[in-house]
Amino acid sequence: MKTNQVIEVALKAGEILLTGGAEIYRVEDTVIRICKSYNVEAECFVLPTGIFITVMDSEGNPISIVRRIRKRTVNLEKVEKINSFSRSLQNNPLSYREAMTGINSIMGLEGYSYALKLLVAGITPFVYALLFKGTAKEACASFLIGIVIYAIKEKITRAGVFEFFEYFISGLAAGILSVLTIKLYPLADLYRIIIASIIILLPGLAITNAIKDALYGDIVSSMFRLTEAVFVAAAVGVGVALALTIGLRWI
Structure with missing residues (x-):
């Protein structure tokens, strides 16, 4: 060759x-x-x-x-x-x-089907809601919100919009849907639902790779990934905060 x-x-x-x-x-x-x-x-x-x-x-x-x-x-x-x-x-x-x-x-591997990804995007918040000692209704609400915000994020990704905007809109959607859940079911815990729902948006792999890169001496790459993870978390947080700022006024 x-x-x-x-x-x-x-x-x-x-x-x-x-x-x-x-x-x-x-x-x-x-x-x-x-x-x-x-x-x-x-x-x-x-x-x-x-x-x-x-x-x-x-x-x-x-x-x-x-x-x-x-x-x-x-x-x-x-x-x-x-x-x-x-x-x-x-x-x-x-x-x-x-x-x-x-x-x-x-x-060319396509990976898992879109339907399966949606299902997993719902199951993950569902399990975390129960892990945080939530009720069955809170877990079901987290399940539905997880599916919705994953679908929204995928559509924005396919549209070619820059990455942090995806997470901002997804966080905003999670906050709005959580507020709507509390409006329909006042006994539910708003913050437990939000935390469980945005679990799928957190940059866990980026943080893990950043630590591994640092351990292998790739400091520049490690700092890059950590910075990226911070910006992703901040974008999600700003979206949720905006939704709560607006939504909590009329609950």
């Missing part, structure tokens, strides 16, 4: 990992591992917003490639499959066509 083809395979694999929610050290390790599988020495530097790769071609000339990453989601299935794929190349290096076919098939 030619050097530029090796870089393309490694870069594509790294992109899938980074957009799927993988840690920085995992992305760098995978890129270097794929290059070594084809006897290509590489240096890789990864940030949450970009991948930088430099290799030496057969004539000793450096080749550098940069891939800008603009959107990051959570898809741990793709992360696991790319992780396994990169390790399999060490024992069985594939041709360029075979390697790209395998990577493209992983990239």
